[in-house]
């Protein structure tokens with residue numbers, strides 16, 4: 350059985366991969382009695398624990414094995430039996446992550462100039478710029494400043510608030526989850542925050558979904574333009590994976606998060622009355 354360390358080598362995000370972490374197959378075969386069954390499970394599922402256990406002396410391991418009764422050949426005690434049962438959620442999650450890694454790698458066809466669709470990389474990077482935070486923040490601020498109607502200013506102010514909220518929420522989730530970007534990603538994006546070295550969720554996807562919903566809800570657009578907005582949202586998400594910047598799940602979750610963020614903007618909507626109230630409070 351290859352060591353867990355060797356099995357995990359090269360997986361920068363540490364996600365489980367089909368065929369590498371599935372030691373629970375031993376459930377369908379007779380267990381090797383020379384090593385306690387609960388150790389088999391632990392070595393497969395937790396490389397750190399496995400390394401620590403490997404450094405224990407055989408006599409200590411034998412000692413701990415007999416104390417649980419599993420080395421005596423009477424079968425694993427009930428609590429170990431429970432630990433050996435792979436949970437359905439665990440398997441589903443591992444499988445989903447394995448598919449995600451595989452699919453993301455297959456789709457990263459513009460990850461560098463030498464990739465199979467390398468010539469489309471400049472176009473993908475252009476799409477990336479259209480979903481970047483800076484043009485959106487600058488555009489919303491400029492439109493608010495230039496707008497000659499109170500309604501227009503109100504809409505742009507709330508878009509601005511939504512964009513700032515998006516940066517904060519995405520930054521917070523990235524900092525908590527800390528999923529590394531795909532190994533094939535070239536970190537050549539302009540104007541990034543330090544949390545942007547993490548990939549979950551895609552900030553471009555959250556922004557595109559939130560802004561797309563915002564534009565459709567607050568701008569009076571002809572049908573072809575509405576289709577164009579939807580197309581743009583999809584293209585921004587797709588370009589993240591093609592460029593190798595993100596895993597597929599980063600983008601899908603980003604779309605969902607951006608969709609919810611728009612709901613939040615609606616709830617927190619800043620009306621002229623709210624603003625006047627805030628101004629009055631600040632002058633007290």
Ligand SMILES: CC(C)=CCC/C(C)=C/COP(=O)(O)O
Nearest residue numbers: 482483540541545551552553554
């Ligand atoms: C500097 C400002 C205002 C925003 C940063 C925007 C940015 C680079 C986000 C990272 O997006 P992904 O998570 O999709 O790579």
